[in-house]
Amino acid sequence: MGKLYLVPTPIGNLEDITLRALRILKEVDLILAEDTRTSSVLLKHYNIATRISSHHKFNEHRTVEHIAEQILAGNNIALISDAGTPSISDPGFLLTRTCLNMGVEVECLPGATAFVPALVNSGFPSDRFCFEGFLPQKKGRQKKLKELADETRTMIFYESPYRLVKALEQFSENFGPDRRVSVSRELSKLFEENFRGTVAEVLAHFQSKTIKGEIVIVLEGKPDPKPGDKEEEED
Numbered sequence: 001m002g003k004l005y006l007v008p009t010p011i012g013n014l015e016d017i018t019l020r021a022l023r024i025l026k027e028v029d030l031i032l033a034e035d036t037r038t039s040s041v042l043l044k045h046y047n048i049a050t051r052i053s054s055h056h057k058f059n060e061h062r063t064v065e066h067i068a069e070q071i072l073a074g075n076n077i078a079l080i081s082d083a084g085t086p087s088i089s090d091p092g093f094l095l096t097r098t099c100l101n102m103g104v105e106v107e108c109l110p111g112a113t114a115f116v117p118a119l120v121n122s123g124f125p126s127d128r129f130c131f132e133g134f135l136p137q138k139k140g141r142q143k144k145l146k147e148l149a150d151e152t153r154t155m156i157f158y159e160s161p162y163r164l165v166k167a168l169e170q171f172s173e174n175f176g177p178d179r180r181v182s183v184s185r186e187l188s189k190l191f192e193e194n195f196r197g198t199v200a201e202v203l204a205h206f207q208s209k210t211i212k213g214e215i216v217i218v219l220e221g222k223p224d225p226k227p228g229d230k231e232e233e234e235d
Contacts, residue, residue, distance in 0.1 A: 001071065001072055001074060001104070001105065002029070002070075002071040002072075002073070002074050002075045002076040002077065002104075003071065003076050003077075003104070003105045003106070003107060004067075004068075004071055004077055004078075004079065004095070004096070004099045004104055004105070004106045004107070005024050005028060005076070005077070005078040005079070005107050005108075005109065006078075006079050006085070006086045006087065006092060006096065006106065006107070006108040006109065007021050007024055007025060007078045007079065007080050007086070007109050007111070008021065008080075008084060008085040008086070008109060008110070008111025008112045008113065009021070009039070009042055009080050009081065009082075009083060009084065009111070009112065010042070010083065010112050010188065011083045011084050011112050011113070011114045011187055011188055011214070012083070012186065012187055012188035012189035012192075013188040013189065014042060014045050016111075016112050016188055017042075017046075017111065017112070018109065018110070018111055020109060021109055021111055022046055022048070024078055024109065025043070025046075025048050025050060025078055025080075026048050026049075026050060027076070028050060028076040028077055028078040029050075029051070029075040029076050029077065030050070030051050030052075030053060030070070030075060030076075030077045030078070031043070031048075031050050031051070031052045031053070031077075031078045031079075031080060032052075032053055032054075032055035032067070032077060032078065032079045032080070032095075033052055033053070033054065033055065033080050033081075033082075034054075034055065034056050034080070034081045034082045034090060034091055035054075035056070035082050036052050036053070036054050038082045038083075039052065039080055039082070040052065050078075055067075055079065055091060055095070056091055057091050060091050060094050060095060061094065064094055064095045064098040064099075065098060065102075067095060067098075067099075068095075068098050068099045068102045068104050069102075071099065071104045072102065072103070072104060079091075079092055079095060083112070083114070083214070084112055084113045084114055085108070085111060085112065085113040086108075088113050088115075088133075089133040089134055089158050112188075114158070114184075114187055114214060114216050115131060115156045115158070115216055115218075117184070117187055117188070118156065118182070118184035118187060118194075118216035118218055119154065119156055119218055121182065121184060121194045121218075122154070122182035122184075122194075122196065122218035123182070123196065124154040124180070124182065124218055124220050124221075125153075125154050125221070126154065128153045128154070129153050129154040129155070129156060130148075130151055130153045130154070130155050130156070130221075131156045132144075132148070132155055132156060132157050133157070133158050134157070134158045134159070135157060135159070135167070137163075141170075142170075142174075145170055145171075145174040145175075146174060148174075148175075149174055149175060149222070150222055151221055151222060152221040152222050152223075152224065153221045154218060154219070154220060154221050155218070155219040155221065156216065156217070156218050156219075157216070157217040157218075157219070158214075158215065158216060158217075159215040159216075159217055160215065161185070161211040161212055161213060161214075161215055162211075164183070164206055164211050164215050164217075165203065165206055165207055165211070167217065168181070168183075168199060168202060168203040168206065168217075169203060171199050171217075171219065172199045172200060172203060175199065175219065175222075176199070177198060177199050177200035177203075178198050178199070178200070179198065179199050179219065179220055179222075180196070180197070180198055180199075180219075180220040181196070181197070181198070181199050181202050181217060181218065181219045181220065182194060182195070182196040182202075182217070182218040183195050183196075183202055183206065183215060183216070183217050183218075184215070184216045184217075184218070185211070185212070185213040185214065185215050185216075186212070186213035186214070187214070187216065189213070191213070
């Protein structure tokens with residue numbers, strides 16, 4: 001029997017890949033990539049000639065069982081996403097679950113993922129946090145934001161650069177303009193930016209510029225009540 005390897009890839013800087021990840025990508029029989037054109041840049045950079053095939057959210061439901069059968073037959077297969085760790089807001093969960101249910105061994109390598117450096121750079125508490133990934137684009141978005149209004153843990157969101165301003169406007173409405181937030185973009189790349197402040201301050205900053213790159217938003221949790229607040233509420 002072979003094995004499924006979940007291999008993290010750099011989120012920007014191509015140097016951010018482990019020696020073990022490079023070895024696995026060279027040794028496996030097949031690499032499954034979210035976008036073969038994007039992943040080919042990385043593979044070519046490191047002279048990795050392993051066969052590559054497409055595996056993304058539009059075809060994974062049709063192919064996961066066939067892939068698991070290939071591994072059961074003795075093939076070692078690696079799954080990579082365009083950037084970061086597979087299944088973290090990327091394809092990977094369905095294949096992992098299918099392989100485990102069919103008795104296939106799965107191994108996830110440690111490595112790059114965008115939300116960890118964004119969380120640490122924010123300066124907000126990182127001992128307990130809540131990863132929300134991408135908010136619903138339309139249906140259920142406001143409901144989710146209202147549900148999170150009383151969340152006391154640090155919250156982490158992924159967002160498109162085209163929706164960042166809208167997201168910050170909605171944060172102001174649901175969490176208040178004075179809630180602290182940190183926005184990270186182009187992490188590990190030449191023009192990396194980490195901008196922190198109140199929601200109102202960060203919104204004003206990004207309203208005045210063209211926004212590019214992948215976005216991670218780290219939002220402060222709801223502050224604990226100040227001494228005396230509870231007594232005043234009861235009165």
